[in-house]
Amino acid sequence: MKLTVMLSTEGTYPYFQGGVSTWCDILVRKLKTIDYVIFSVVADPFITPQFELPAHARLTQMPLWGTEEACEHLTTPFSQVYLAKKRTTSAVIKERFIPLFRELITELTVLEKNPLRLGALLFELHHYFQEYEYKESFKSELTWDVYKEMMAEACRKPGLRLPEPDIYSLIQSLGWTYRFFNILNNPIPRAHVSHSSAAAFCGIPSVLAKIANKTPLLLTEHGVYLREQYLSLSKRGLPPFLNTFLIRMVSSVVGLNYTYADQVSPVCEYNTRWETKLGVDPGKINVIYNGVDERVFQGARERAVNPPTVVTVARIDPNKDILTLIRAARLVKQQVPNVRFIIHGSVAVQDYYVECLELRDKLDLNETVIFAGHTTDMTAAYQSGDVIALSSMTEAFPYAVVEGMMTEKPVVATDVGGISEALGDTGYIVTPGSSGELADKLVLLLQNPLLRERLGKQARERALRFLTLNKVLEQHMKSYIQLALLGNGGGSAASGVSTEQLQKLHAEQAYILMSRGYYQEAAGEFRTALRLNPGAVSSPVLIGDLAECYSHLGEHDRARLELEKMKLLMKLAVVRKKHTA
Incomplete structure (x- = not known):
């Protein structure tokens, strides 16, 4: 019998490309002695997977939107759904659901969180939804009346400091609660170890498994989820009530993940500063850096005589700050007239891509800045350049930096997340949003081939020492085995291992x-x-x-x-x- 790990994801693997998905795919494909159950939280049920799962992995999809019935994604027989609807009478909702609903909304909106209570409450709700119908309970008139009453009271309480909502905000906030917590409607996955890829809603099945079956929980943080949500909300322009409600809901879920996790493994030391401030016991934290296969990302090859080239591997997304890269390209071109900037990456935000094209056209850089789209030959992409650049406003421990280092290329990147931990003194760190700093370092490297060569060699040596694929696999395998032992009391039959x-x-x-x-x-x-x-x-x-x-x-x-x-x-x-x- 093989060790089974439930790997839960949110908006990433196996449906989207990107760093987190690459990391997931590496674990699932390379750790062939592990049976993986992928629990994937996605926006809608009609999305097409971008990764093909190996034979030792199976997929459970949890769509948040795009369904009429809360159980559409499940294999529950129609007869059971029908009987659950029949059982969910007004009396049942009033006597059994409303008390739990009141506690849930209270816990999501208060400033002082109680993660252990929230975990127990979610477990109670999960049991309720095994017998009674989710949609009937949440969308009953009684539930709506109770919610309006609770929000009106919350706005009057000085300690809660909730802004006054309009009717739209009330409907939207209850809709979020209905959609995000539909995860409770799923069966609790059986595994020897749960592994959540974010301190997010995708961690809820792992928390339920911990409570129900004592399944140990490993939590990986690529970016700090709460920080990312703050950054996202600052750009969305939501009404004050919705802004406050959503961040408090997210704070509740983040605290839930941190509290129930047996091991928290951020991908860089930078993340630990947030985690400890948010209450994670330092004894739980074990940093596992991202790494790549040195046999795939090989050292520098002889390049044909080409124009000086800067390569960026990043999706077209505001967080990657491609606009700053384009402005830096104009400054570099003033000193290196034949320079080329090649950007490899799929378009994540179409409006932002249009904005990038408009800026490129305005600065007369159509022949200088080239959007090459997504590539499957990453090594060739890195080897086509003289320097690797990354202009992100936020990152965790990006593969683009590690892969660039492994291919023996000098890297110029913004000082965000764990990038400085990866680079050490083998590349250059610049201030986020500063096109001038970015351009200065790129010009320095483009005009100095000996410096490029020296830093490139040092970068590969550092990557070989600290950032190999083997180290990633070894540390995760050890974590799984140690947690499995924790879950079964050192080897008893309780967990089946x-x-x-x-x-x-x-x-x-x-x-x-x-x-x-x-x-x-x-x-x-x-x-x-x-x-x-x-x-x-x-x-x-x-x-x-x-x-x-x-x-x-x-x-x-x-x-x-x-x-x-x-x-x-x-x-x-x-x-x-x-x-x-």
């Missing part, structure tokens, strides 16, 4: 590492496997392979010692066999 199965997982990971030439890491996995079950029949074989790792590492004395252990174990096995014969 035995000590023998965990030993096998470690051994399989060791053989994968050996096949890739990572003998130090493989030796660590073999030692862990042997500690888990030293008396196993397979122990002599594992010891022999551990000895082989030591030989490859040049540690010949340790290799000989392990071989002696192997011989003794094999002799003992022969003796035992004779005595039992």
